[in-house]
Amino acid sequence: MMQIFKSIPENMEANLYLPSMGTITQTHNLTKKEKWFEIQMPETHSFSYNPGQFVEVSLFGVGEAPISITSAMKNPGLFEMTIRDVGVLTEKIHALNSGDLIGIRGPFGNGFDLKKFKGKDVLIVAGGIGLVPIRSLIHTILNDRKSYGRLIILYGTKSSQDLLYKSELDQWETHPGIEFQMTVDQPSPDWHGIVGVITTLIPSVTLDLENTVAAIVGPPVMYKFVLLSLLTKGLSDENIYLSLERRMKCGVGKCGHCQINHSLVCQDGPVYHYPELKKLQEALK
Amino acid sequence: MKQIFPLTFMTHNDIPHWISHLQKIENVIAPHKNGINSFSFGKVSDPKCVILNYDRTLSSIKKYFLPPKETLFSFSTDGKETTSSKVEPINAIFLGVHNYDLEAVFRLDHNFLSGHAESQYLTRRQGALFIGVSYTPDEWHFSNSVLKDGEPNHSGGFDLFLHEIEDGYLLETLTESGQNLMKGFPLPEFDGDIPKQQSFNAHIDGGFEKVTDVFSRAWDSPVWESYAEKCVGCGTCNLVCPTCFCFNVEDEVDLDLKTGNRIRTQDGCMLRSFSEVAGGEIFRNQKAARMRHRLYRKFKYISQETGESWCVGCGRCSAYCTAGISIVDIVNDLIHDSNREIGA
Amino acid sequence: MKPKVAVFDFTGCEGCELNKLNFEDELLALLEHIDIVEWREAMDDKSDHYTIAIVEGSISTPDCVERIHDIRNRSEILIALGACAVQGGMNAMKNQYPLEQVREEVYGCHKDLFPTLPALPLSRYVRVDYEVRGCPMTKNEFLKILTSILMGKKPIKPTHAVCVECKLNENECVYDKGMVCLGPITRGGCDSLCTNFGQYCTGCRGLVDEPDVEAMLAILNRHGLSIVEAKKRLELFNYENQAL
Ligand code: SF4
Ligand code: SF4
Ligand code: FES
Numbered sequence: 001m002m003q004i005f006k007s008i009p010e011n012m013e014a015n016l017y018l019p020s021m022g023t024i025t026q027t028h029n030l031t032k033k034e035k036w037f038e039i040q041m042p043e044t045h046s047f048s049y050n051p052g053q054f055v056e057v058s059l060f061g062v063g064e065a066p067i068s069i070t071s072a073m074k075n076p077g078l079f080e081m082t083i084r085d086v087g088v089l090t091e092k093i094h095a096l097n098s099g100d101l102i103g104i105r106g107p108f109g110n111g112f113d114l115k116k117f118k119g120k121d122v123l124i125v126a127g128g129i130g131l132v133p134i135r136s137l138i139h140t141i142l143n144d145r146k147s148y149g150r151l152i153i154l155y156g157t158k159s160s161q162d163l164l165y166k167s168e169l170d171q172w173e174t175h176p177g178i179e180f181q182m183t184v185d186q187p188s189p190d191w192h193g194i195v196g197v198i199t200t201l202i203p204s205v206t207l208d209l210e211n212t213v214a215a216i217v218g219p220p221v222m223y224k225f226v227l228l229s230l231l232t233k234g235l236s237d238e239n240i241y242l243s244l245e246r247r248m249k250c251g252v253g254k255c256g257h258c259q260i261n262h263s264l265v266c267q268d269g270p271v272y273h274y275p276e277l278k279k280l281q282e283a284l285k
Numbered sequence: 286m287k288q289i290f291p292l293t294f295m296t297h298n299d300i301p302h303w304i305s306h307l308q309k310i311e312n313v314i315a316p317h318k319n320g321i322n323s324f325s326f327g328k329v330s331d332p333k334c335v336i337l338n339y340d341r342t343l344s345s346i347k348k349y350f351l352p353p354k355e356t357l358f359s360f361s362t363d364g365k366e367t368t369s370s371k372v373e374p375i376n377a378i379f380l381g382v383h384n385y386d387l388e389a390v391f392r393l394d395h396n397f398l399s400g401h402a403e404s405q406y407l408t409r410r411q412g413a414l415f416i417g418v419s420y421t422p423d424e425w426h427f428s429n430s431v432l433k434d435g436e437p438n439h440s441g442g443f444d445l446f447l448h449e450i451e452d453g454y455l456l457e458t459l460t461e462s463g464q465n466l467m468k469g470f471p472l473p474e475f476d477g478d479i480p481k482q483q484s485f486n487a488h489i490d491g492g493f494e495k496v497t498d499v500f501s502r503a504w505d506s507p508v509w510e511s512y513a514e515k516c517v518g519c520g521t522c523n524l525v526c527p528t529c530f531c532f533n534v535e536d537e538v539d540l541d542l543k544t545g546n547r548i549r550t551q552d553g554c555m556l557r558s559f560s561e562v563a564g565g566e567i568f569r570n571q572k573a574a575r576m577r578h579r580l581y582r583k584f585k586y587i588s589q590e591t592g593e594s595w596c597v598g599c600g601r602c603s604a605y606c607t608a609g610i611s612i613v614d615i616v617n618d619l620i621h622d623s624n625r626e627i628g629a
Numbered sequence: 630m631k632p633k634v635a636v637f638d639f640t641g642c643e644g645c646e647l648n649k650l651n652f653e654d655e656l657l658a659l660l661e662h663i664d665i666v667e668w669r670e671a672m673d674d675k676s677d678h679y680t681i682a683i684v685e686g687s688i689s690t691p692d693c694v695e696r697i698h699d700i701r702n703r704s705e706i707l708i709a710l711g712a713c714a715v716q717g718g719m720n721a722m723k724n725q726y727p728l729e730q731v732r733e734e735v736y737g738c739h740k741d742l743f744p745t746l747p748a749l750p751l752s753r754y755v756r757v758d759y760e761v762r763g764c765p766m767t768k769n770e771f772l773k774i775l776t777s778i779l780m781g782k783k784p785i786k787p788t789h790a791v792c793v794e795c796k797l798n799e800n801e802c803v804y805d806k807g808m809v810c811l812g813p814i815t816r817g818g819c820d821s822l823c824t825n826f827g828q829y830c831t832g833c834r835g836l837v838d839e840p841d842v843e844a845m846l847a848i849l850n851r852h853g854l855s856i857v858e859a860k861k862r863l864e865l866f867n868y869e870n871q872a873l
Contacts, residue, residue, distance in 0.1 A: 259586075262587070
C-alpha cells in the first residue's frame with residue numbers, strides 16, 4: 001500500500017471543523033418559511049465560491065447544517081443564503097438579524113462547471129426550494145450575460161405562497177435576456193398563471209438540442225419526471241446537470257454521511273453530470 | 286527486498302528487558318490481556334504484562350489516531366468565542382502490531398490526509414513508530430486473500446519486525462529509525478532465514494481479483510438479504526473494523542448553558558440512524574442495503590480508485606459479530622452466486 | 630422568567646428519584662436556570678402550571694390515571710423518567726398474570742382497598758415529549774435532555790444499541806465470557822455501564838427503534854437459551870413493547 005503519509009499536505013487548515021464567524025448584514029423574509037440572509041465574512045477570510053456550492057452554518061450549542069449559497073460571487077467574503085425553517089437549528093437561525101454573528105465553514109462542494117455552460121443555451125429547471133441553489137447560477141449568468149446563449153428558466157412550486165424571490169421573478173418575466181415560465185401545483189384563487197407540476201412547462205419549450213445545457217434542482221421526487229420529459233424531448237444525457245440534496249455533515253469528505261455509492265456528495269457533488277449520476281444506483285432511488 | 290540490516294535474535298527472556306529499553310526512548314504501546322479471552326492495545330507500564338502472541342485486539346491502534354470520542358473545539362453559546370482543542374501528538378512506539386493493522390493505518394492516512402487534510406489526525410499520527418510481530422492465523426484471519434502482501438510475516442512498512450521462532454524472536458530491522466531504537470541494546474546476529482509464512486484457514490475463493498470482479502455485479506444479489514436476516518444491526522462490525530472511520534458531530538452544552546463543546550464520535554454505516562437525511566427519512570432503511578454499503582466500502586468504492594482492498598482481512602467483524610456472520614462467508618456466497626448466474 | 634420544573638412519581642421503586650441519586654453539584658448548577666415548584670418529598674410549594682414536568686413510575690391504578698392526565702394538562706413539556714415511566718419497567722411483568730391474582734398475592738385480604746390496573750408506561754395514557762431511560766435512570770441522559778430543553782433545542786435521542794458504546798469502551802464481549810447479553814438490541818445512552826463492570830446488559834433502557842427481535846432471539850438461542858427463555862429475557866424490561 002502506498003504510504004501517502006510521507007507527503008504531508010502543505011496548505012493544511014489548522015482545524016477543518018472550526019467555523020469562521022460571519023456577520024449578518026441584511027435579512028429578508030421571503031415566505032412564511034423561508035428567510036434570506038446576506039453574510040459578510042471577516043476580511044482576513046478569503047472567501048470565494050462557485051455557483052452551486054454550499055456552506056456549513058453553525059449556531060454553537062445547537063448544531064450545524066449544510067446550506068446552499070444562493071448568490072453569485074461578487075465581492076470577496078460576501079454571500080447570500082436562503083434558509084427554510086425545518087427544525088430547531090433553522091428556527092434559531094431565523095431568529096437572527098442584521099449585526100448578529102453566525103458560524104460559517106466552507107464553501108464546500110464542486111458547484112456548476114461554468115465552462116460547460118458558456119456559449120450554450122442554458123435551460124434551468126427549478127422545483128420548490130431548488131430555486132435557492134440554482135439562483136446562484138442564474139445570477140452568475142446574468143452578470144456575464146453575453147457569454148451564454150438563451151437563458152430559459154422553468155420554475156414550479158406547490159402554491160403561489162411558496163414562490164421565492166417574488167420581486168425578482170417579476171423582473172425575470174420582463175427581462176429581455178430571460179425566457180421565464182412558472183407554474184404552481186395547487187393554485188389559490190388569485191393565481192392567474194399556469195397550473196400543474198413542473199413538467200407541464202417542458203413540452204412547449206423549443207430547444208436547440210445540440211446546443212442546450214440543462215441544470216435541474218429540486219426535491220428528489222421531481223428528478224425522475226423532469227429527466228424523463230427532457231430525454232423524451234431529445235436532450236442527451238451529456239447535456240444535463242443535476243444538484244443533489246443530501247445530509248452533509250463534515251463537508252470535507254471525512255465523516256462518510258453524505259456518501260451515495262462511491263461518491264461523496266460534499267466532494268464530488270452536489271452538482272453531478274447526469275451520465276455520472278446514472279452510475280450511482282443510490283442517487284435517484 | 287535486499288536485507289540492509291542484519292537479522293538479530295532475542296530470547297523470550299530478553300523481551301521485557303528490551304521493552305524497558307524502548308521505554309527509555311519513548312512511550313511504548315503494546316497488546317495486553319483484556320478480560321478473559323480478549324486483547325487490547327495499551328500503554329505499557331509493566332513490560333512483563335505485554336503479550337506478543339495474541340490473535341487480535343478488539344480495537345485496532347486506530348483508536349490512538351482517531352479517538353472514539355473527541356472535542357473538535359469549545360465555544361461560548363453566544364458565538365463570541367471558539368477555541369480549537371489542543372491535540373497532543375501520540376509520540377509512541379507501537380509494539381507488537383500485526384501486518385494488517387499497519388496496512389489499516391495506511392488506509393486511514395489516505396482518508397484523513399488526502400483532499401482536505403485533517404490536522405487532528407496528522408498531529409496524532411506523525412510521531413508514531415511501528416514494531417510488527419508475526420502471528421498464527423486463526424479461523425477468522427484472511428489477509429492474504431485481500432492484501433498484496435498480507436502474510437503474517439510480511440514486514441513492509443514497519444521500522445522493526447519480530448518473527449516468532451522456537452525459543453524466541455528474530456528481529457528484522459527495516460529502517461534507520463528502527464536501527465536507532467536498537468542502539469544500546471546489542472543482540473546476537475542470527476545466521477539463517479526468516480521463517481516461512483504461516484498458512485491461513487479462511488480464504489476468499491479467488492482472492493481480491495475475484496472480489497473486484499464480483500463486486501461489479503453483486504448489487505442486486507439475493508445474498509445480501511440472506512445475511513441481513515440474521516443481522517441484528519448492532520454496529521459492532523463497524524466499530525471494530527480498523528479501516529472504518531465515519532463519525533458523527535454533535536454539540537454538548539455545559540450545565541451553565543454558556544459554554545460547550547462540539548464533539549465527534551465514531552459512527553457506523555450499519556446503524557440505522559447513520560443514513561438519516563434531512564426530514565427524518567432513513568436513506569438505507571433496510572439492513573441488507575446497509576450491509577451492502579459496508580461491504581462495498583471495503584471492497585469496491587475506494588478500492589476502484591486506489592487499486593487496494595479497504596478490508597485488510599483482520600477478521601474482527603466476523604470474530605465479534607454478535608449474530609455470528611462472517612464477512613468471508615458473505616463474500617464467498619456472493620462469488621458463488623455470481624458464478625451460478627453466469628453459468629460458470 | 631425561569632422555567633418552572635416539577636417532579637412527580639407514580640408506581641416504581643423510587644430508585645430514580647432525583648434527590649436520591651447523588652448529583653447535587655450538577656443539580657445546583659441547573660437550579661440557576663430553573664425553579665423547582667413541586668417535589669412531593671422536598672417541597673410543598675404548589676403551582677398550577679409547569680414548564681417541565683418530570684414524571685417517574687408507571688401507571689397502575691385508576692388514581693394514577695387521573696393524576697397523569699392532570700399533570701399533562703398543566704405542563705408544557707413532559708419528561709418520562711426511568712424504565713417504569715418509559716416502558717412500564719419491571720412492573721409491567723405483572724401484566725402477564727390476571728389482575729385479580731396479582732392483587733391477591735400482593736395485598737392479600739386487603740386487596741379490595743387497592744384497585745389495580747396493568748402497569749403501563751406513561752405514553753399509553755398521555756403524550757410524552759422526552760424520555761430518560763434506564764433502571765435507575767441514566768444521569769447523563771437526564772442532564773443532556775434538560776440542558777437541551779433549556780437551550781431551546783430538541784434533545785438527541787440515542788438510537789444505537791448498547792453494543793456501540795460497549796465497543797467504544799473496548800470491553801470484552803460478554804458473549805465471549807460465556808454469558809448472554811441484551812446489548813445488541815437495547816437502546817444505548819448509558820455508556821454501556823453494566824458491561825463496563827463485567828456484567829451483562831439486562832435491557833433496562835428498552836429496545837432500539839425498529840428492533841429485529843427475530844435476529845436477537847436467534848442470537849440468544851445460539852448461545853444456549855431456549856426460545857422461551859430468550860423471550861422471557863427480553864420481556865423483563867420490554868413487556869409492553871409492541872415489537873415483542
Ligand atoms: S471489514 Fe472486517 S475483516 Fe475487513 S478490515 Fe474491517 S473488520 Fe477487518
Ligand atoms: S456485528 Fe453482525 S449483527 Fe452487528 S451489525 Fe454487524 S453484521 Fe449485524
Ligand atoms: S459530509 Fe462528511 S463526508 Fe461528505
